[in-house]
Amino acid sequence: MNLDxxxxxxxxxxxxxxxxxCIVGTLTSEYFFTLTNLQNMVRNMAxxxxxxxxxxxxFLVSRIDLSVGSLTIFGPILAVSSLAFFGEIFDFKVLVRxxxxxxxxxxxxxxxxxxxxxxxxxxxxxxxxxxxxSFIMTLAMMKALWGLNYVLTHGHAYYLQIPTYTWMGTLNLxxxxxxxxxxxxxxLIAAWIxxxxxxxxxxxxxxxxxxxxxxxxxxxxxxxxxxxxxxxFCASVAGILFSSRLQTVDAPxxxxxxxxxxxxxxxxxxxxxxxxxxxxxxxxxxxxMGALFSLFSMWGLNTWHRNIVVGIIIILVVMLDxxxxxxxxx
Amino acid sequence: MDFLRMNNISKAFPGVxxxxxxxxxxxxxxxxxxxxxxxxxxxxxxxxxxxxxxQDDGEILINDKxxxxxDPKDAFNLNLSIVHQEFALCNNLSVAENIFxxxxxxxxxxxxxxxxxxxxxxxxxxxINVDLNTDEIVGNLNTSQWQIIEICKALSKKPKFxxxxxxxxxxxxxxxxxxxxxxxxxxxxxxxxxxxxxxxNEIIKISDRITVxxxxxxxxxxxxxxxxxxxxxxxxxxxxxxxxNSNHLNDIIYPILKINDLxxxxxxxxxxxxxxxxxxxxxxxLLGSGSNEILRSIFGVIEFQSGEINLLDKKININNPRxxxxxxxxxxPSDRKNEGLIQDNSIKDNSILTIFxxxxxxxxxxxxxxxxxxQNYVDKLNIKISNINDFVMxxxxxxxxxxxxxxxxxxxxRILLFDEPTRGIDVAAKAQIWSLISExxxxxxxxxxxxxxxxxxxxxxxxxxxxxxxxxxxVFENKNFNEQEISLSISSN
Numbered sequence: 118m119n120l121d122x123x124x125x126x127x128x129x130x131x132x133x134x135x136x137x138x139c140i141v142g143t144l145t146s147e148y149f150f151t152l153t154n155l156q157n158m159v160r161n162m163a164x165x166x167x168x169x170x171x172x173x174x175x176f177l178v179s180r181i182d183l184s185v186g187s188l189t190i191f192g193p194i195l196a197v198s199s200l201a202f203f204g205e206i207f208d209f210k211v212l213v214r215x216x217x218x219x220x221x222x223x224x225x226x227x228x229x230x231x232x233x234x235x236x237x238x239x240x241x242x243x244x245x246x247x248x249x250x251s252f253i254m255t256l257a258m259m260k261a262l263w264g265l266n267y268v269l270t271h272g273h274a275y276y277l278q279i280p281t282y283t284w285m286g287t288l289n290l291x292x293x294x295x296x297x298x299x300x301x302x303x304x305l306i307a308a309w310i311x312x313x314x315x316x317x318x319x320x321x322x323x324x325x326x327x328x329x330x331x332x333x334x335x336x337x338x339x340x341x342x343x344x345x346x347x348x349x350f351c352a353s354v355a356g357i358l359f360s361s362r363l364q365t366v367d368a369p370x371x372x373x374x375x376x377x378x379x380x381x382x383x384x385x386x387x388x389x390x391x392x393x394x395x396x397x398x399x400x401x402x403x404x405x406m407g408a409l410f411s412l413f414s415m416w417g418l419n420t421w422h423r424n425i426v427v428g429i430i431i432i433l434v435v436m437l438d439x440x441x442x443x444x445x446x447x
Numbered sequence: 448m449d450f451l452r453m454n455n456i457s458k459a460f461p462g463v464x465x466x467x468x469x470x471x472x473x474x475x476x477x478x479x480x481x482x483x484x485x486x487x488x489x490x491x492x493x494x495x496x497x498x499x500x501x502q503d504d505g506e507i508l509i510n511d512k513x514x515x516x517x518d519p520k521d522a523f524n525l526n527l528s529i530v531h532q533e534f535a536l537c538n539n540l541s542v543a544e545n546i547f548x549x550x551x552x553x554x555x556x557x558x559x560x561x562x563x564x565x566x567x568x569x570x571x572x573x574x575i576n577v578d579l580n581t582d583e584i585v586g587n588l589n590t591s592q593w594q595i596i597e598i599c600k601a602l603s604k605k606p607k608f609x610x611x612x613x614x615x616x617x618x619x620x621x622x623x624x625x626x627x628x629x630x631x632x633x634x635x636x637x638x639x640x641x642x643x644x645x646x647x648n649e650i651i652k653i654s655d656r657i658t659v660x661x662x663x664x665x666x667x668x669x670x671x672x673x674x675x676x677x678x679x680x681x682x683x684x685x686x687x688x689x690x691x692n693s694n695h696l697n698d699i700i701y702p703i704l705k706i707n708d709l710x711x712x713x714x715x716x717x718x719x720x721x722x723x724x725x726x727x728x729x730x731x732x733l734l735g736s737g738s739n740e741i742l743r744s745i746f747g748v749i750e751f752q753s754g755e756i757n758l759l760d761k762k763i764n765i766n767n768p769r770x771x772x773x774x775x776x777x778x779x780p781s782d783r784k785n786e787g788l789i790q791d792n793s794i795k796d797n798s799i800l801t802i803f804x805x806x807x808x809x810x811x812x813x814x815x816x817x818x819x820x821x822q823n824y825v826d827k828l829n830i831k832i833s834n835i836n837d838f839v840m841x842x843x844x845x846x847x848x849x850x851x852x853x854x855x856x857x858x859x860x861r862i863l864l865f866d867e868p869t870r871g872i873d874v875a876a877k878a879q880i881w882s883l884i885s886e887x888x889x890x891x892x893x894x895x896x897x898x899x900x901x902x903x904x905x906x907x908x909x910x911x912x913x914x915x916x917x918x919x920x921x922v923f924e925n926k927n928f929n930e931q932e933i934s935l936s937i938s939s940n
Binding site (some may be wrong): 313314315316317318319321322325326328329330331332333334335336392393 | 746748767768769771772773778780785786787788789790791792796800801803804807810811812814854858
């Protein structure tokens with residue numbers, strides 16, 4: 118019983134860290150424990166949380182995905198710019214005023230999701246068939262998409278005024294932000310997939326020992342490509358939530374998100390070497406870092422200082438994690 | 448004249464006396480060979496000489512002075528170099544850079560003195576009559592040239608004695624002749640050589656003295672004269688052992704698997720044999736004979752260039768392990784750690800690795816059935832564990848191997864390919880593995896075992912195929928099993 122509790126504590130220590138941060142926040146700032154701030158906090162977790170969840174799938178098969186940052190905004194940009202393009206050709210009224218658009222929210226959502234799946238597929242194919250290291254393949258993808266983002270928008274922002282679209286980023290259901298709900302639901306589904314379906318089994322086997330998996334007749338190529346597609350899918354959902362919240366699509370948005378996502382996942386305990394980690398771990402990393410960011414804003418620390426602290430935290434967490442591994446499993 | 452002597456060396460490992468009062472010496476300008484079967488104690492003796500393990504008893508002397516070798520650096524300081532069986536070269540560096548790796552001379556500005564490295568390396572290569580460009584990148588060279596570079600690496604430390612462990616394992620005839628020329632010129636330069644090999648004809652050709660180790664003891668030391676391969680084999684092997692399967696062979700008439708003219712680049716050539724229902728077929732050969740590669744080709748791990756594989760008289764295409772598995776073939780690799788098991792997964796996850804699909808219903812994993820299946824095999828194979836959710840990395844070698852086997856039994860394979868199935872497994876577990884193999888074949892399966900443990904093969908196989916340099920040398924049937932003949936067929940042509 119005693120050991121069980123110790124195990125529970127060790128495995129969920131980040132949960133306690135999260136509560137600790139919340140307590141510190143409440144004690145040091147009168148605004149921390151207010152509905153608005155808590156709503157903001159959890160809403161801000163949704164986008165990096167989804168990205169962290171996505172890259173965890175790729176980490177679990179011992180690979181890396183750097184393209185998710187650029188991809189986040191690429192889906193909406195592709196959708197909106199093609200709406201504008203075809204709107205001019207076929208003369209349907211998408212243009213409301215200046216460069217503000219109001220039309221089919223469903224179109225943007227669908228195009229973004231499909232784009233994500235295609236990009237993930239390309240990443241996976243490049244890595245498995247092209248034999249390109251995932252770091253290089255997804256770095257190239259990140260750069261290419263980044264460039265495409267500017268080409269498609271001509272460097273100008275599109276302001277979205279589609280009520281059905283923008284409410285996704287701003288609406289609260291039972292006081293819980295819609296984006297957070299989407300994030301939670303996807304995390305739950307992912308956790309379930311990883312634990313109870315063949316997809317999870319395969320991904321963990323491959324991350325555990327790719328050679329053994331291959332010799333056991335597992336189609337490594339297929340499952341790795343799928344992991345990349347799952348990652349990109351999450352990035353696309355994040356992109357929809359992100360652009361609907363900002364009511365804008367613009368090329369410079371979401372730059373560097375991939376590294377934040379990786380940091381969140383790593384802090385949660387998802388191993389870069391594969392096989393270790395879970396959607397739950399990515400979730401833990403997200404709530405801890407999300408709470409910390411919120412605390413920093415309360416304290417008035419700006420992004421610059423925040424980045425320094427994040428760097429230090431990542432080093433500490435990974436160091437502690439290594440210690441824990443070396444001490445053996447409990 | 449210098450002497451290296453090992454006097455009355457003993458070494459025990461838990462459960463086995465690896466060396467028992469062994470004395471061995473080599474002097475300048477001499478090649479003294481050390482032979483013996485697997486487990487005779489050669490590697491232990493060399494590990495002691497290299498400072499990797501410490502003897503329990505006995506002493507090492509150089510020129511009648513007792514020396515202490517506590518780690519490889521001590522051996523190096525005593526002018527004692529070892530050329531290991533495996534190559535340890537940096538493929539991206541040049542010949543000269545490899546020879547002086549970790550030992551580089553510096554010029555007065557603190558940079559590595561490239562010129563000196565190149566001229567010294569050239570001198571060294573010259574001294575053993577080898578024509579090799581010192582600027583060439585090692586990755587562009589062939590294995591025999593790597594072997595030469597390994598020797599030069601040893602020479603760069605200006606040794607008085609060199610130990611060569613299976614230096615011809617990956618060389619062809621011409622390259623071996625070349626190597627022997629080099630060994631002769633080393634001898635002429637006053638270097639004493641301890642030569643370890645399984646290849647008896649080479650041993651006889653190159654040695655001044657030959658010492659036979661058996662079960663950790665010196666059996667006999669032969670001089671240059673009157674030594675024959677037969678004599679060496681007799682000394683190495685001792686009395687013959689019996690085969691257990693003799694009656695069972697009569698049932699073996701239905702060929703399941705027909706291998707026709709299978710060839711792979713340079714590992715094996717035109718291999719043809721049949722595997723019958725109920726048969727345990729042994730493949731045996733020295734390193735580089737191709738026995739392991741043949742198994743890996745049949746399983747689709749490496750691609751063969753020509754030839755065909757027929758299953759029940761139907762040609763099958765095997766391009767990857769999945770194809771092999773679809774045809775009911777399973778493979779138990781020799782590298783259990785990296786290829787057989789996912790070390791930090793549970794026993795359960797490893798046992799059902801091959802049958803995930805069967806254990807899922809519309810994509811949902813049937814956890815309970817997985818548990819039952821695993822427990823079933825744990826009981827059947829007598830795997831000693833406390834919980835099927837334990838990590839496999841904490842199991843003993845024998846139990847780990849059983850988990851690998853469980854994986855294929857669960858898949859209901861008809862043919863199992865075992866690559867060195869008893870490597871790193873204790874004696875009791877070895878017997879259990881073999882009885883599992885026997886039971887599997889009695890139930891209609893067929894097994895190919897690639898192994899160098901000739902005694903085990905003789906005790907358990909119906910037929911043994913010996914291989915040399917990628918070609919079938921001889922086929923023995925169990926009524927004619929004779930350890931000496933089989934050993935001879937493996938290690939001499």
